[in-house]
Amino acid sequence: MSNTEKIMNSLVDKFTDEAIWFLIGQGLLKIIAILIISGLLIRVGRMAIRNFFKVRSKSPLRITERRETTMAKLLENVLTYVVYFIAIIMILSALTINVQAMLAGAGIVGLAVGFGAQNLVRDVITGFFIIFEDQFSVGDYVRIGQFEGTVDEIGLRTTKIKSFTGELHILPNGSIIEVTNFSLHNSVAILDIGIAYEGDINYAEKVLSELLEMMPEKYEELASVPELLGVQNFGASEVVLRIVAETVPMKHWYIGRMLRKEVKLALDSHGIEIPFPRLVMYSRNEEEPQKQKEKGSH
Secondary structure, three states: OOHHHHHHHHHHHHHOOHHHHHHHHHHHHHHHHHHHHHHHHHHHHHHHHHHHHHHHHOOOOOOOHHHHHHHHHHHHHHHHHHHHHHHHHHHHHHOOOOHHHHHHHHHHHHHHHHHHOHHHHHHHHHHHHHHHOOOOOOOOEEEEOOEEEEEEEEOOOEEEEEOOOOOEEEEEHHHOOOEEEOOOOOEEEEEEEEEEOOOOHHHHHHHHHHHHHHHHHHOOOEOOOOEEEEEEEEOOOEEEEEEEEEEOOOOHHHHHHHHHHHHHHHHHHOOOOOOOOOOOOOOHHHHHHHHHHHHHHO
């Protein structure tokens, strides 16, 4: 019998051996069970984390909502990574692979790879300090470098920022050097209102002051009564009055639009003119006949 025939016979024997197929079926069932249990653990764990923070939100010792959302996201990510790592180890064991030898080899390889993974280590360390120091949280409106938007997610390695127009920017934490957080303190809306030079400035200031006194009752986003600072500038065709309004964080754009509308309606109802640019045209063709008339009269 040739070597080829011997190999073929051995393969046929293996594929027709019931014990081998039983072991394969048992291994597949183990893998499926591990995947199902892992998925259930992740879902149950995420629900437990969310319920924990819901209960904590009713406690008098609660932390800020911003930080609770950030910590919840982070714990969900950590839970997912841990469960997946354990599931992979169990699947390798089910495939009769020597996991201990692999882990020992992975430790040596990891030590070598660690020297080339300095950026990854820097990202993780920076991410830890961002969360620990509460530099910004999920839901905050921030500017990081050239990117500006709402923080969608903070992980140990990356931070995701969603811009106003919908783009999602994913930034490695190690690249975050300077952060401007617009959500920690109240914002300020600044309005410049033009009044015609022919108008009564004192009367306009009185009308605006009375209007601003009523605004906090109408707009809850205002932190205090808007302040009329007075004459800010002399424009080409108007006297510019400045109004400053303190709002809750990130509501200054909305309040600015609403106040401009209120001011326009109030000035119109009191007959105060908001000037518009005027253009004076000068024609040389009309000047020549006038000069000829003047010469003829002499």
